[in-house]
Amino acid sequence: MSEPYREWILGSIDSLRSRKARPDLDRICRMVKRRHGSDWDRTRSELEKLIEEQTVLKVNYKGSVSYRNAAKVLRGRRKTEQSKCAVKQPSLADWSTGDSALGPVDEDHMEDMEDEMSTTAGMDSSMDEEGDESSLDAMCAQSTADSGISMSPITSSNASQPVPSPTSSKNSPTHDALRQDTDSACILSEHIQPEAQQDTGSVALVQQPAAICLSTLHVEDPLLSHCTAAPVSMSALRLQSQHICPVPLRHIVSVCHQDEALKSDGGPDPVEEGEMCTKSTTEEEINNGGMNIGNDVVKKEIGQDPLLWSVADVASYFTSVGFPEQALAFRTQEVDGKSLLLMQRSDVLTGLSIRLGPALKIYENHVKVLQRSHFQDDSRLFS
DNA sequence: CAATGCGCACCGG
DNA sequence: CCGGTGCGCATTG
Incomplete structure (x- = not known):
């Protein structure tokens, strides 16, 4: 409407x-x-x-x-x-x-x-x-x-x-x-x-709803702590403690993993709740620090399983990771989370009528990553 | 009168 | 110096 x-x-x-x-x-x-x-x-x-x-x-x-x-x-x-x-x-x-x-x-x-x-x-x-x-x-x-x-x-x-x-x-x-x-x-x-x-x-600016959840999640999972290092989240971090996020943690976690290459060596050490994220970093540091990571975080910000994203969530996601213009294309094409997870390289490069450069970045750095993490999780479940 | 066009001053980078 | 912004005024319908 x-x-x-x-x-x-x-x-x-x-x-x-x-x-x-x-x-x-x-x-x-x-x-x-x-x-x-x-x-x-x-x-x-x-x-x-x-x-x-x-x-x-x-x-x-x-x-x-x-x-x-x-x-x-x-x-x-x-x-x-x-x-x-x-x-x-x-x-x-x-x-x-x-x-x-x-x-x-x-x-x-x-x-x-x-x-x-x-x-x-x-x-x-x-x-x-x-x-x-x-x-x-x-x-x-x-x-x-x-x-x-x-x-x-x-x-x-x-x-x-x-x-x-x-x-x-x-x-x-x-x-x-x-x-x-x-x-x-x-x-x-x-x-x-x-x-x-x-x-x-x-x-x-306005905010996106999305961001929110992550923080929450992080709290409980050590893995997440890495993610938090990312830029975006700071704000989110703050909130962390309090809310509950509907999204399954695992998704998030997995995303972090891949993208981040986790620095963490073997096993993440457990962190106490709440604090991990916050640790040290100041906002600035955070911002500068993790670029890619940032993106991931953003995703998570939206907070959920991409499968559940609405068209608006998808657009918000791309806007928040730096592709506002392209986000409109996703919106125009009515790409929701399910569609996003089904997109192929060619769909992104040619189906949205967006420029090649951003399209490549979007596909390689975001679409692919989201798909990978999503399907990875699923397989994990079934295995 | 509303809509539109645009010169020009301002401002931040 | 340059680009973005928008006030204020002129023009148009």
Whole structure:
């Protein structure tokens, strides 16, 4: 159902941008309404969904809220500011003005922050090989946010408070879809570190539901600890302790294994719960550190058996590992977890109409890995 | 009047 | 210096 909205909204954002007009809620809704007749509230809620899935980024630029087509934005910035990634909430200041129709009202209310961000979320499209760093960046950009926040702090408003309750996913009005599988309780609260971001502003990225779970898992499995080293998860880590993840651990574990080559020698030593992950690393370190690993983690973030991923989960996954643009292709082709596990090399390279470079990386570093780990697990079960 | 086009100033990299 | 952003004004329908 939201399909056309995605196109409509992204189209409106692109159109506004090309016209050099700020793609704010007001203009986006107006344009969608004019072009497609959709009513405001509907457009607004669909927009929020897109924000949650990171198809659209909500940013605070020059003191006002603005929206970006994630696929087009992500590119520039690289490392560094992971910090900025943090999520922030938009200030309403502007909104108020906007009062008009909108309902921003419900948007969060926050104090203000006027920073702006450069949107950033980016990863360069070209990320070099396996997405190491780039993906990291990406991740950080998004992930930080994503990982944690269950909802979009930003947008969603209701939940004005940054701190989501671990339990529920309820807060957000829309996300259902996304999280249906994933979620679970993974919402975390803290991720948001305001301070960090504040400097420049940040994108309010949204978070993905996904991230969440992993942390939890890790806790119990020593193997996981490796994974945790990965970038992304930090935020996730924090949460770890608390929630329960629906996903079977084994999947996760296996993924880690392979990709990571586990550094661990023979056997992983058991770690006590909770702490392993957290150990030492600071966020930064983490970010820089494990590139590939990062990806894995991301996967896990989504938290589950790929078999259970919805189309939105698949898209979120690729967005979070640095391929936002390609994520749209997966979405367009309606590739869900099951389909993903059935994809062949040629499907990825030619069936999605995405560029060869990213397609190769996606297939080799992600699709193949997910398939391998998934099927490996299965065989293990039966053996 | 709304939609659109775009020059130009700003800003961060 | 360059690219992204968007204000503010002119133009168009």
